Amino acid sequence: MPSDRLPPVGKAYLVGAGPGDPGMLTLRGVECLRRADVVLYDYLVNQEILRHASDHAEQICLGQHGKTRIWRQAEINEELVKRGLAGQQVVRLKGGDPTIFARGSEELGALQAAGVPCELVPGVTAATAVASCAGISLTDRDQASAVALITGQESYGKQKPAMNYHGLASFPGTLVFYMGVTTAPTWTRQLLLAGKAPDTSAAIVRRCSLPDQQTIYCRLDEVADRVAEEGIRPPAMIIVGEVTRSMGSPSWFERRPLFGVRILITRPLGQVEQLRQPLLELGADVLAHPMIQIDPPESWAPVDRACSDFSQYDWLVFSSANGVRFLLERLRAIGKDARALGSLRIAAIGPGTSRELSRFQLDADLQPSEFRAESLAAELVEGAADRRFLLARASRGREVLAEQLRAAGGIVDQVVVYRSSDAHQLQPDIQQQFVHGQIDWVTVTSSAIARALVHLAGPQLHQCKLASISPLTSSTLRDYGFEPAAEATEYTMPGVVEAIRKAVIA
Template sequence: MPTSDRNHGIVYLIGAGPGDPGLLTLRGAELLGRSDVVLYDGLSNADLLRHAPSAKHICVGKHGQQRIWRQDEIIAEILIHAQNGLRVSRLKGGDPAVFARTAEEVDALRQADVPFEIVPGITAALAAGSYAGIPVTDRKLASAVALITGHEEPGKSESALDWEALARFPGTLVVYMGVTTAESWTQSLISAGKSPDTPVALIRRCSHNDQQTIHCRLDKVADSLTPASKFRPPVIAIIGPVTELAESMNWAEHRALFGQTILVTRPAEQAEALASPLRDLGAHVLLQPAIAIGPPDDWGPVDQAIADLNACEILIFCSRNGVRYFLDRMMDRVGDIRHLNAPDIAAVGSQTAETLKEYYLNADIMPDNFSADSLAKLLAPGVEGMKITIVRASRGSDTLASTLQSAGADVTQVVAYNNVDVPQAAPKIAEALSNGQIDWVTVTSSATAENLHRLFGDHLKTTKLASLSPITSQTLTSLGYQIDAEADPYTMKALIEAIQADAK
């Protein structure tokens, strides 16, 4: 593997794939994690930057949003950082070896004696075929495939492409970067003998959750693509009879939530548990935490509760955060899970119980419908005189504690973590919501509901609201909002199923 020397860093030319961040190679993710600087452009999904959290991120341009850097500017920026001894990643959409101008960057690196590594990526032609249900080769229809640029180097006196040979090509043609030049390359093919009624599939933003596909004839491509504002880049054109297989093989655009934009508002460290299955169903997921989670202001009460565990008869966890903060603190203080050997353990919900299993603990008590009220009713008849510790957040309902106290229990509530409002929403999220570009907002607690109301106000009425529980729904209703989907039982899985049911 290439290594840096005393004078230079190293440059990684990484294929970012077609758009879906899950299609990055393992090697690409590994090298991003080592990087000090990452240069990326509009064809590279910015979500990939999470693999390089400590690196400096430099955007070298995005169509329609900011100036596109010239190639010489990009090369100069790479060299500056590499020659300062840094590890530089250049994220390139698709594969670095396919219409990506990688040779120019490699030449510059060699001349500067800077070591480099090229990491393959999934090129757009192959991804577009797979995500649109089009096999670019087929035993009956096409035994070969040709990749063609629709945007040759400016200044050429004549095209380097043999249009007559391409018109006779016995297989599938795939055109990259052909939006603004559609009239030229389609007419070149037709003039060279390609039938005007040859089927074509135009795939925009392949593998993204807003992927779009147009099927048309070769002589109708220009009408579908130009002006560029009609069907904006990036677009791949697949030409040939294989495109007609899309009707039976298209899977991506048939997913249950394809085309839906869903805002997940859970705390940052918990968001992926909801976001990931939504993406699997085809949704375009945006993240805007409404609540932030952190350690308590004072560990003293938690430490005292840990010291008194032998006297505790029932230890109740109200959330998965409570499990983690309390038990991690206990392990830091005591160093042995066996310290938790006296009390019965109760969990309000299934996810809380699953989190206990991460610490090799099983919940002895759990209500059927995963609510604090139900747990209170379940425990109340037999708790008189018992010592009970409730591990909870810094805010939330006191119903569980008051019900058990009324039943004669000696109850201690312990704040194991802080639950605070996020003070401000990301401007892009606020803009998308105000413009009606978000189909669903998930609301997973009353505190979340209240802060979303503060952050967005009436703009929340431009979207549908999915609530995790009747208590959350009641809070939303009291704030003047309509509930469009409610989980039953009160789990993330059920919340997703409620959104799916409404979307049918």
């Protein structure tokens, strides 16, 4: 019997991704990405933004100049409609704002004509982002009471009159040119012919909001030459007007202490953010490539046995945040919670481990003042005789803690709660950057990472500066012939960030 049920209809979201910095994506944009079945994105969209999409979402790049075929606008419209009519939640991710020189009206029109529900999600447009990151106010009560947003690439075959350059030349405010790099000789000449003063100040800003942002100040009659001399390529914006005249020194954005410094984080996946975010805040260009991999133990049986009766122990000792996470998550998985720990006392090697305990509503009873195994052992050995210790540990690592506790008369059991293994090879893009000396700093936050890093990168590491988390890690690096350029005085992730900051500004 035929069904009269209508086929499902999805919804399309035209989302502005902002100027480049993933932190400038709106919260609504994040919400749309999380619910998307498919994301169609422009190649200029920062790849970090795509991390907000769910694992099941299909991601389709619409082509990159010189590398892959560029989709025609008609093809994009057709794909949006097809996906929406198939019942999918579709995100069309566009640089900047979807309604400003982004052909959003064409995509919106196609969706509406096909009966696909759609929503426009505004983004931070390049004009305001460029102004902020270059430290330029687009309006000024004395110099500019208006702002004009102008395309440097008018539509081919446009039926309406071409740009009114006489109107722009006499415009009482700031002119902001989008996509005006390759056409700079044309539009600057037309502005000058229309009567715009040659000495009108201008600013050229390339890759706005990103760690390699480039800003050039000049006169209007110099713009085309400076674009050619400096080899400026898209994406770039050009601001013309008196609001740029008082500029000339680097903006707040470019004065950040680590601006333009490329730093490779080598921590395991899932543990990058403690370094990544503060480094980004200081202006660094941050890459990530895990040198070791963290996985569950080959068998949970020994862990489950330990969890079945914590009452036999006096101390539960954690020497890493990973140990906390794996043990306590396993406790939950077998139907228990923190109450199973009873009167057990807990020791943590450092603040990162203590913070991980707090995620499980637990506090450490002991944390040494110096965050290393020797210091933790030193504080535990007093009164260790005949006490029972359970050490939650990795599949590899030093035996210092267990050895010193046993030497002091303690009864020590160790249980492997996670496996640590080395990465097998470098990602091709990271390999190329090592080869070409394009990485300035590499973070080294454990001896295991140091060994894996040296194994994979080899002599190429001599082209980089190494930031070590502790004297122990530095010693491991020296054993392989690499001298750290910075060493944290506090053996934590914030300590590593501070060590790099001080070394760079020294």
